[in-house]
Amino acid sequence: xxxxxxxxxxxxxxxxxxxxxxxxxxxxxxxxxxxxxxxxxxxxxxxxxxxxxxxxxxxxxxxxxxxxxxxxxxxxxxxxxxxxxxxxxxxxxxxxxxxxxxxxxxxxxxxxxxxxxxxxxxxxxxxxxxxxxxxxxxxxxxxxxxxxxxxxxxxxxxxxxxxxxxxxxxxxxxxxxxxxxxxxxxxxxxxxxxxxxxxxxxxxxxxxxxxxxxxxx
Numbered sequence: 001x002x003x004x005x006x007x008x009x010x011x012x013x014x015x016x017x018x019x020x021x022x023x024x025x026x027x028x029x030x031x032x033x034x035x036x037x038x039x040x041x042x043x044x045x046x047x048x049x050x051x052x053x054x055x056x057x058x059x060x061x062x063x064x065x066x067x068x069x070x071x072x073x074x075x076x077x078x079x080x081x082x083x084x085x086x087x088x089x090x091x092x093x094x095x096x097x098x099x100x101x102x103x104x105x106x107x108x109x110x111x112x113x114x115x116x117x118x119x120x121x122x123x124x125x126x127x128x129x130x131x132x133x134x135x136x137x138x139x140x141x142x143x144x145x146x147x148x149x150x151x152x153x154x155x156x157x158x159x160x161x162x163x164x165x166x167x168x169x170x171x172x173x174x175x176x177x178x179x180x181x182x183x184x185x186x187x188x189x190x191x192x193x194x195x196x197x198x199x200x201x202x203x204x205x206x207x208x209x210x211x212x213x214x215x216x217x
Contacts, residue, residue, distance in 0.1 A: 001037050001038075002103060002106070002108070002155055002156065003037065003038050003039075003108045004033050004037065004038070004039045004040070004108075004109050004148055004151070004152070005039075005040045005073050005076070005087075005108050005109070005110045006029065006112075006144065006148075007042050007043050007072065007073045007110060007127060008044050010022065012044060012047075012048050013045075013047075017051040017055075018048045018055060020055070020205065021202070023055040023059075024200070024201050024205060025143060025144060025199050026052065026056065026066075026145070027056055027060075027061060027199060028149075028198075028199035028202075029144070029145045029149075030056065030061050030066050032148050032149035032152050033065070034156065035065075037156075038066065039066045040073075041066065041067070041068045041069065042069045042071060042073050043069070043071070044068055044069060044070055045070065048068070049070060052068050059200070059201075073110060074130065082107060082108055084132065085133065086106055086107040086108060087107070087108045087132050088105070088106040088108070088132065089110045089127055089134045089135075090109060090136070090137060090147055091124050091127075091128055091132075091135070092136055092137075093124070093125075093128070094135050095134070096134070096136070097135065097138070098135040098137055098150070098151060098154050098162070099154065100154055100159035100160075100161065103154075103155030103156060106133070106155075109151050109155065110127065111144055111147055111148060112124045112126070112127055112144070137150050137151070138162055140169050141185055142185055143185050143187070146185065146186065146187055146188055146197070149188055149197070150162070150188065153165060165188060166189040166191070167187065168186070168187055168189050169186045169187075170183065170185070170186075171187060171196045173203060175210075179207075181206055181210055183196075
């Protein structure tokens with residue numbers, strides 16, 4: 001069973017609670033990982049470990065489905081005996097595309113916890129320097145939760161491929177017939193609704209954020 005590691009690379013404020021919108025994306029990652037798999041959130045501040053854990057449990061995350069850690073991925077690998085060659089970095093600049101056989105080749109799938117970079121700043125390069133094998137997920141930037149979802153669909157049975165997953169690029173999230181916001185990312189399309197898969201609560205967060213912006217004028 002694969003383990004998914006999110007090396008948190010956003011700036012943490014040790015004196016405040018973990019940002020709500022990031023917690024929404026991290027909760028969605030646990031859903032994408034699926035039952036029996038674990039998502040590790042590494043390189044968090046002690047305050048964020050507590051705050052994120054509380055928010056994830058409040059959103060229904062089950063015991064054992066995630067770990068929130070102050071240790072970095074390299075520290076965790078060393079202490080848990082995971083060799084470098086068994087870790088795959090999801091890297092937009094990798095030469096090879098993620099494939100079903102990678103689910104047997106690697107034990108851990110590593111993502112940079114980088115949320116909302118538009119345009120991308122290649123912060124994954126910080127992890128790339130450590131020498132991991134890399135795989136890419138296609139030419140269009142995804143949110144990190146979408147990237148984990150795509151990886152899970154491909155490396156876990158029944159094993160999809162990039163070409164068999166339905167995506168939508170830069171969708172407009174509609175709040176009503178007059179209001180909406182365009183998202184500059186690629187999303188998986190829900191097969192039943194035909195809508196982009198967003199974290200639960202994200203649509204409401206985007207609407208509230210837009211309303212706050214309008215109030216500033």
